[in-house]
Amino acid sequence: MSNDDETGTGTGTVWQEPTEHNRAGFGEFKKQPTxxxxxxxxxxxxxxxxxxxxxxxxxxxxxxxxxxxxxxxxxxxxxxxxxxxxxxxxxxxxxxxxxxxxxxxxxxxxxxxxxxxxxxxxxxxxxxxxxxxxxxxxxxxxxxxxxxxxxxxxxxxxxxxxxxxxxxxxxxxxxxxDNPFIFRDRFSGADDFFKYREEIEPDPVRGLAMRRTNFIPDVVDCDLPLDNRRSPGYRRVEPYMTDNQFYYWIAQHENGRYSKAHAHTSAAILICLKGKGYTHTWPEHLGPTPWADGNGDQVQRLDYEPFGFITAAPGGQRWYHQHFSVSKEPFRLSAWFGPHNPGRDPGAPGTKHTDYTARELHEGGTSIAYWQEDPHVRAEYEALLETNGVELRMDPSWYERPAGIDWDANKQLMADGIQ
CATH class of the missing domain: 2.60.120.10 (Jelly Rolls)
Incomplete structure (x- = not known):
């Protein structure tokens, strides 16, 4: 039955089986509106x-x-x-x-x-x-x-x-x-339902900082707990509102520093709340050093400022993305995922899962350590900070491979064992 045959009455077109070893269907087609x-x-x-x-x-x-x-x-x-x-x-x-x-x-x-x-x-x-x-x-x-x-x-x-x-x-x-159903379990009617709650607890899936509150008066300047997963001094919290499946977080990079690149599938956008910055994004199959490998033309750079937004992974599959603070004030972002996040990847309940976007490549994750990244990243960032008159606060030792780690970028372009 044709996709446009919503009533089941037929379109008047008769389907023909393929002849000999030919394949059925158009082969190429246009995406239809949902x-x-x-x-x-x-x-x-x-x-x-x-x-x-x-x-x-x-x-x-x-x-x-x-x-x-x-x-x-x-x-x-x-x-x-x-x-x-x-x-x-x-x-x-x-x-x-x-x-x-x-x-x-x-x-x-x-x-x-x-x-x-x-x-x-x-x-x-x-x-x-x-x-x-x-x-x-x-x-x-x-x-x-x-x-x-x-x-x-x-x-x-x-x-x-x-x-x-x-x-x-x-x-x-x-x-x-125009649905009459009332979700009493999601709106209690309590007088303090929209009162801001500052208490922090670990989220039940990954153990990251979470705040149960249905309202935040000021996400631009609210307090954020230390996280350190993306960059030294990185702060982050996940608001949990009205029992939603819609997932989002608020985070901040210190000025003069930038995030480690990491990869996951499409869903997230990044909204700038404070400061200015840019994001690099590229397909994971290009590996951690796209410029050095002659693929710099396939890296997309997106610049944004307060209440601007960019897509983290536009290609459907896993894409690397990396966020850079270029202003004199901290770079604060909010990421919106909808009902999707790495903690909801495929797998049966109870199956062991890893926080792969926070684990570096040599640990089996998708995060690129500073010492693993393309030299172009550091050179471009330092030049931009100098132009903007912003102090560089990246420790040179972060770009040195720690002793005892055996890792070859040429043999491992993509993270292993991740859905």
């Missing part, structure tokens, strides 16, 4: 498809009838079918339309300040909390909510959600936006 693609098109607003933007406010925003504001959809390369993304503008002194939906959604305030009203069907009282530039919060599944702009200028927010996952499975807009 139900979520069709939904985005029906909304009548722009859809950005690309590797990233310098800052999200560079994207055009046009009248968005359903939301009651102005906006643009975002589908960064590598996130297709994995999760949804958009930017929305609330008119000065006004509010967006009330809505509810059967998917998870988080918001990051880019400009302005205001309030958010949240309630369940039939509730007499509404939960109301204030947000400002840099606030991040989550809307409980299928709860009613309304975003209000409290200023005399337009307010801008960026959002991520699991709309593609739900719409692509249900293929019914009404079932998603």
């Amino acid at each position: 139900p979520y693609d069709t939904f985005m098109e029906s909304e009548g607003i722009p859809i950005f498809r690309g590797l990233g933007v310098r800052t999200v406010t560079d994207l055009p925003r046009v009248e968005w009838e359903r939301k009651g504001g102005r906006g643009s959809y975002i589908q960064t390369i590598g996130t297709e079918t994995k999760w949804g993304h958009f930017v929305v503008e609330i008119p000065a002194g006004d509010a967006l339309n009330p809505e509810k939906h059967m998917f998870e959604e988080i918001y990051l305030a880019v400009e302005g300040r205001g309030t958010c009203e949240v309630w369940q069907e039939g509730d007499v009282n509404k939960h109301v909390f204030e947000w400002q530039k840099g606030s991040m919060f989550s809307i409980p599944m299928n709860a009613w909510f309304r975003l209000v702009n409290a200023t005399s200028k337009p307010a801008v927010l960026m959002a991520g959600n699991t709309a593609p996952n739900v719409l692509n499975q249900l293929n019914n807009v009404e079932a998603v936006f």
Whole structure:
């Protein structure tokens, strides 16, 4: 049956078996729009498809009838079918339309300040909390909510959600936006539901720092615990909001330092929250030294600043990506993955798994130690810091191979034993 035969009544085209040893099918074909693609098109607003933007406010925003504001959809390369993304503008002194939906959604305030009203069907009282530039919060599944702009200028927010996952499975807009089910287990109605909670606990999967809170007033300057997995002095926390499967983290590299390159599959985008920087990304099969091996032309460099974003792995398979701080202040990022992260890779429950993006190549992971990386990386970074008048804070000893490690880049271009 043809994919466009939604009713099962037939298209009038008769399929023919291949003759002799020929193969069936076209061989090459165009990717068809998913139900979520069709939904985005029906909304009548722009859809950005690309590797990233310098800052999200560079994207055009046009009248968005359903939301009651102005906006643009975002589908960064590598996130297709994995999760949804958009930017929305609330008119000065006004509010967006009330809505509810059967998917998870988080918001990051880019400009302005205001309030958010949240309630369940039939509730007499509404939960109301204030947000400002840099606030991040989550809307409980299928709860009613309304975003209000409290200023005399337009307010801008960026959002991520699991709309593609739900719409692509249900293929019914009404079932998603007009579903009567109430998730009492995901929105308790407690008075302190949107109170910021600073307590840190280990996440139950990888033991990394996690903060259970449905609201963060300022992700730009909130406290972050020490992590050290990406670079010396690297700080990181995973917010866990409204029992979401949507995964994201907030992290910061010290000024004058950069991240070790590491590889994983597509899903993540990196959003700059503070400072300025750039990211290199290239296919893992090119190995850890693409410039030295004559493949520097296949490395993509993406520059961004506060509230700009870039894709980490645009190619579907594992891609290396490496993040560089080039400003005098620390480089703070938030990574959004949708319902995907390395802790959810294939495997039966209880199967042993490794935090492979934090293990270096000689340890069987996908992280490239400074002494394993292409010399071009260091040379380019040091030149940029000198141009920007930023102090270099990379210890020269980090580029020296530790004694007793036997590793040959020519024999191991990709990490072993990882799904």
